[in-house]
Amino acid sequence: MNAGPGGGGAEAASRETRDRAALGERPRPAVHGYRWVYLWHWPIRAMHWLAFGSIVVLALTGFYIGRPYFMTGTGNATSYAMGWMRFLHFAAAGVFVATGIVRLYWLFAGNKFERLPALFPLRGRDLGNLWRMVKKYLMIRPERAPHYLGHNPLQQLSYTLVYLVGAFMVVTGFALYGLSNPEGFFYDAFGWVRELLGGAQGVRFWHHVMTWFFVIFFPIHVYLAIRADVTELDGSLSSIVSGGKFVREDLEFEDE
Amino acid sequence: MYFPLTDPWEPGATLGEHLHSRGVSRRDFLQFCGEMGAILGLSSLLTPKLAKALEQLQRPSVIWLSLQECTGCTESALRTSHPTIGDLVLNLISLDYQENLQAAAGSAAESALQQAMKDHHGEYVLIVTGSVPLAEGGIYTTIGGRTARDILEEAAAGAAAVLAVGACAHFGSVQAAAPNPTRAVGVDQIVKDKPVVNIAGCPPIADTITATVVHYLTFGRLPDLDYDHRPLFAYGARIHDQCSRRANFDAGQFVKAFDDEAARKAWCLYEVGCKGPATFSPCPIFQWNGETSWPIGAGHPCLGCTERMFWDTMTPFYQRMPKVSGFGIESTADTIGAALAVGATAGVAAHAVVTGVNRMRHRKEGASGSGGGGPDGGSASHEEDRHGQD
Numbered sequence: 206m207n208a209g210p211g212g213g214g215a216e217a218a219s220r221e222t223r224d225r226a227a228l229g230e231r232p233r234p235a236v237h238g239y240r241w242v243y244l245w246h247w248p249i250r251a252m253h254w255l256a257f258g259s260i261v262v263l264a265l266t267g268f269y270i271g272r273p274y275f276m277t278g279t280g281n282a283t284s285y286a287m288g289w290m291r292f293l294h295f296a297a298a299g300v301f302v303a304t305g306i307v308r309l310y311w312l313f314a315g316n317k318f319e320r321l322p323a324l325f326p327l328r329g330r331d332l333g334n335l336w337r338m339v340k341k342y343l344m345i346r347p348e349r350a351p352h353y354l355g356h357n358p359l360q361q362l363s364y365t366l367v368y369l370v371g372a373f374m375v376v377t378g379f380a381l382y383g384l385s386n387p388e389g390f391f392y393d394a395f396g397w398v399r400e401l402l403g404g405a406q407g408v409r410f411w412h413h414v415m416t417w418f419f420v421i422f423f424p425i426h427v428y429l430a431i432r433a434d435v436t437e438l439d440g441s442l443s444s445i446v447s448g449g450k451f452v453r454e455d456l457e458f459e460d461e
Numbered sequence: 462m463y464f465p466l467t468d469p470w471e472p473g474a475t476l477g478e479h480l481h482s483r484g485v486s487r488r489d490f491l492q493f494c495g496e497m498g499a500i501l502g503l504s505s506l507l508t509p510k511l512a513k514a515l516e517q518l519q520r521p522s523v524i525w526l527s528l529q530e531c532t533g534c535t536e537s538a539l540r541t542s543h544p545t546i547g548d549l550v551l552n553l554i555s556l557d558y559q560e561n562l563q564a565a566a567g568s569a570a571e572s573a574l575q576q577a578m579k580d581h582h583g584e585y586v587l588i589v590t591g592s593v594p595l596a597e598g599g600i601y602t603t604i605g606g607r608t609a610r611d612i613l614e615e616a617a618a619g620a621a622a623v624l625a626v627g628a629c630a631h632f633g634s635v636q637a638a639a640p641n642p643t644r645a646v647g648v649d650q651i652v653k654d655k656p657v658v659n660i661a662g663c664p665p666i667a668d669t670i671t672a673t674v675v676h677y678l679t680f681g682r683l684p685d686l687d688y689d690h691r692p693l694f695a696y697g698a699r700i701h702d703q704c705s706r707r708a709n710f711d712a713g714q715f716v717k718a719f720d721d722e723a724a725r726k727a728w729c730l731y732e733v734g735c736k737g738p739a740t741f742s743p744c745p746i747f748q749w750n751g752e753t754s755w756p757i758g759a760g761h762p763c764l765g766c767t768e769r770m771f772w773d774t775m776t777p778f779y780q781r782m783p784k785v786s787g788f789g790i791e792s793t794a795d796t797i798g799a800a801l802a803v804g805a806t807a808g809v810a811a812h813a814v815v816t817g818v819n820r821m822r823h824r825k826e827g828a829s830g831s832g833g834g835g836p837d838g839g840s841a842s843h844e845e846d847r848h849g850q851d
Contacts, residue, residue, distance in 0.1 A: 272781065272795070273715055273732065286713025344815060384738065385702055387687070396688060404774045405739035406765070410783050410794065417798030421805045428809040432816060 242354055243449040244318050248307050253445055256304040256371070260419050262297035263374075266290045271413050298378055305375060308368065318355030318460070324365045326358030334358050334459060342429075354458045363422075370418050377412040381405065477516030490516075500672040500747070501684065501694045514679040521678055522581035523588060524574065525559040526616055528609040529602040529636060529645055530591030534627035535561045537664035538671075540750050560604075571605045578619050586677060587620035588670075589613060592633040593651050594643035601643040610651060617652040622683055625649065626670055628663035628766055635663075638772035649690065658683050659690045663766035666747045669695045687741070689769060695747070700737035700763050703745040706730065719760070730757060734779040736765030 245253075269290045312321040326335055334351040335358035341350035342359075351357065356364060380398035383391030384405060402408045434442035444450040452458070471479070480490055494512040498505065527535070558574040565573055577585065591609070594601035599608035617623055625648035628634035633645035649657040660670050673692050676684045684692040701707065709715070709729040716723045716730050729735070740763055748755045757763055765775035777784065785794050 273713055284712045284714075288711040290713075342812070344819060384699055387697055387699075387741070404768055404770065406736070406774045406783060409739065413782060414785075414794045414798065417794070417801060420798065420802045424802070424806045424809050428813060432813065436816065436820070 238454055239451040240454055241449050241451055244316075244355055244444055245448045246311070246315060246319065247448065248311050249315065249319055250445055250448060252304040252307045252311070255300055259297040259301040259304065262293055263301060264416055264419055266294040266297065267413070267416050270294060271416075295382065298375070298382075301371070302375055305368075305371060323355060323460075324361055324368070326361045330459070331358045331361075335362070352452075352456045352458050353460050354452060355460050357459075363426075367422060370415055374412065374415055377402070377408050377415075380408045381412060473519070475516060476518040496668075497672050497675045500668055501676055511675075511679055515675065518678055522577060522585035523674070524577055524585055524616055524620075525588040525590070526612060527560045528589065528591030528604075528613065528629070529594050529643070530627065530629045530634075532561055532590070534590040534629075534664040535559070537749075538626075538667045540667050568605070574616075578616060582619040584621055585619065586622050586624065586674065587616050588624045588626055589616075589630045589648050590627045592629040592636055592645040592647060594636070594645045596642065596644035601645075613648065613651055617648075617655060620655060622677060623648060623652050623655050623657045624660055624670070624673060625657050626660045627665055628661065628771070631659045631661045632769045635772050637770070656683055657690060658686060658692060661689070661691050661696060661767035661769075662742060663764075663771075665767075666695075666743060666749060668747050669743065691741070691767070695743040696741045696767060698741065698743075700740045700742050700744055700757070703743075704737055704757060705745060706757060724760060727760065730760075730762040732781065733762050734777065734781060735762035736768075736771075736775045736778075737763040739775070740765040740768055740771075742767040 270287070273287060273290075311319055312324070317323065326332065334353075337350050338357050338359040341347040353360075376395065376398055379391050380395035383389060383393075383395050386392060399405055399408055402411055430442055430445075434440065439451050439453075441450040474482075477490075491508065491512055494515060495505065495508045498508050498511050503511065525535075558570070558577055560570070563570060563573070591602070593599070593609045593613055595610065599610045602609040604612060625631055629636070629645070630648045632647040633641070636643055636645040637647075647659075649659070658673060660673060662669070669692070672694065673684060676692075676694075684694055687693050687696055689696075701710075704710070706727065706729045709727075710731055714723065714726075714728040715732040716728050717732060718724070719733065731738070735757065737757065742763075744755045744763070745757070748758070762779065764778050765771045768775065774783070780793075782794060785797060
């Protein structure tokens with residue numbers, strides 16, 4: 206009842222239970238008609254929040270670097286506005302890259318909801334369910350929408366897109382970062398990016414434009430997360446904090 | 462100004478002897494060698510060796526082709542920091558053929574070119590300014606009835622090294638900008654079997670040309686080049702990282718308009734479109750016209766002219782970012798992005814309202830109906846269950 210469907214199936218799940226018991230943790234809550242499933246290991250949750258924080262810093266400092274229309278110095282050169290903005294940008298970029306590395310590792314080390322195949326809804330069933338999810342959000346027969354413990358196909362697609370855009374930002378960011386030191390590692394290692402995107406200005410343009418992807422993604426993501434929590438009543442909003450959520454005993458899940 | 466036909470370099474004489482006969486003092490010559498060494502990034506301990514190597518040079522043959530271009534590069538080349546020797550070296554080695562500077566004209570000039578190519582086959586340095594138009598058989602530039610491509614291919618065949626001087630020879634410059642009606646290309650698109658050095662810039666700084674030639678004459682090989690075949694000693698660092706206004710950039714002090722107080726205070730030109738952060742060039746260090754000034758020093762943003770295809774990639778010159786095509790002239794990436802973000806938020810809000818209305822309707826139906834709700838009853842019946850638990 207309280208064992209979540211972990212990565213390696215029953216064995217991993219029992220190990221999970223044993224480990225938690227050894228740590229003296231309280232048993233997982235079981236409410237009548239509901240069971241609690243553990244989905245997101247702490248590296249995933251830590252990655253999520255660190256990536257969120259770094260993206261906020263990166264976007265704010267990035268927009269300043271792109272167009273420094275606010276906080277312009279006033280006369281005496283005692284300010285270091287752009288210098289600090291760039292420092293924060295590069296520091297936050299370091300955090301963001303670190304979360305990317307953790308996510309990459311966890312694509313292979315995680316449970317079945319976190320692994321590489323969970324990023325791509327490629328099975329025939331997934332495609333049909335993808336369409337049913339789209340219809341659900343268009344309010345067309347929402348009761349026919351499939352149930353997933355982890356991410357549904359639409360979520361899989363959107364989060365994979367987030368990862369890809371994130372990777373694009375990292376690659377273009379390093380290509381721009383390398384410009385200041387043409388004898389350094391980043392200049393050589395990311396020279397192909399400049400060639401691909403039509404020189405440093407092209408890289409700068411796309412790096413700037415794709416920032417808007419995150420700005421646009423943010424309200425949609427937050428809205429749909431809150432909406433799912435409100436309409437499904439499964440506490441899924443807190444799964445990115447606690448790692449798990451409640452699911453109804455009487456539902457069948459596509460990815461159980 | 463040096464006139465090529467007076468006091469020619471005697472065959473067999475070294476450069477040292479020749480300079481002496483022209484009245485150039487030893488001190489001036491050593492100073493020139495020291496400056497060239499500094500530009501090339503050589504230790505000052507090497508200056509005597511540089512001087513010795515240059516001194517002992519036999520007359521090097523250089524042919525300078527002017528193809529599809531404006532002759533601005535020649536103008537720039539004439540304005541080396543130290544005209545007496547810089548000019549001298551350039552003009553001396555240009556003796557064989559330089560359309561703008563040579564006294565000969567017409568068929569006499571063309572036969573001089575042919576003679577030089579024959580006499581020094583495989584030894585001469587070929588300097589090219591101007592691009593090569595390929596459209597319609599290359600008829601857009603012809604000299605003496607021959608196309609630019611024809612002339613370049615013939616001259617390159619016997620050259621020891623090829624220097625593509627200026628943005629035109631580098632990649633085609635303004636005539637190669639979209640839509641490139643004459644299909645202009647740079648020298649390295651035509652000459653594939655020889656090392657081509659791109660002395661980038663529109664025009665390049667004279668000392669860059671001189672120093673590259675001096676490097677070749679001294680060491681017998683071309684200087685180290687970057688990914689775009691530009692000499693690293695000159696194009697190895699960004700304008701942005703050598704700029705005299707960098708402190709203002711770091712301080713967040715920006716010019717907003719060319720007539721504002723910030724412009725008078727010589728603050729950073731980043732916001733009025735300076736392409737220094739994307740441009741590799743020695744302008745801030747070498748400067749122009751005998752170290753008089755340079756664009757940013759004179760209050761004008763860098764256009765990025767040492768970068769390939771800069772007419773296409775660096776425009777609009779007075780804005781930070783390229784425009785987004787297909788959305789009207791005035792839309793930038795930011796206006797589109799902001800519109801989409803607002804649209805997404807509005808869409809999300811509308812969706813939330815519809816969701817709420819639907820739930821209220823379902824709740825009413827549930828209250829008036831049997832209310833049981835099977836396992837597949839969707840969110841409404843789901844909520845019924847929850848209320849039941851409450």
